[in-house]
Amino acid sequence: MVPDFKSTVGLPQDAEGPVFAAPWEAAAFAMAVKLCEDGHFTWPEWVACYSAEIAEHEAEAHPGETIHYYEIWQEALESMLAQKGLIDLHQLDHRHEHLRDHPPHHDHAAKREPVAIA
Template sequence: MSDCVEFSAPEPVFAEPWHAQVFALTVHLNETGRFAWPDWAERFSATLKRHGLSRELDGGDDYFHAWLETLEAVLDEDGGASRGEVAPIKDAWEEAYLTTPHGAPVSLDG
């Protein structure tokens, strides 16, 4: 007679795919030398504090919106992607996902 051990699937690390994507992009940019991780951590901490998000976070949208805001600021300052370049693309994606039927893939035309 053998003991049966039940395993459950691990909880996902990220609540939304875009959380994982912005995290992975940030790690990649750090690994390619775009910025040092201690500088990133200091800047991200300042963003969280500015938004009053210094309480314990669960890794949800508020956390990753702050993460994205910090990344956009870093890229704007180092010339990697200026806010002027990013804003129209963000607006186009917002329009695309708001007008795409539920369940259909979202894409930008053009």
């Protein structure tokens, strides 16, 4: 059976259901918390960056358009890391384009023969 990586099984839940809609959201949240704990930025710096990204998206949104806050969280995290010199946004954009144009193949067939015998 192929694992369902989009499943929310194992994600934190509150009374209304999963706190995160997908595993990547939990990972993005955890990365921001860990980077802050490790001293790469302060939580007030993070709040200011994230709030600015939200305000920008809300100003550009059309009436009734859904705003996906964890997508904004990810964008804010990338922006914060670039401001701190921890990532290069041009390299990140290039990597995004590469993955978009050359998606990884996740369907691997099981092989019963060994690749090599030593």
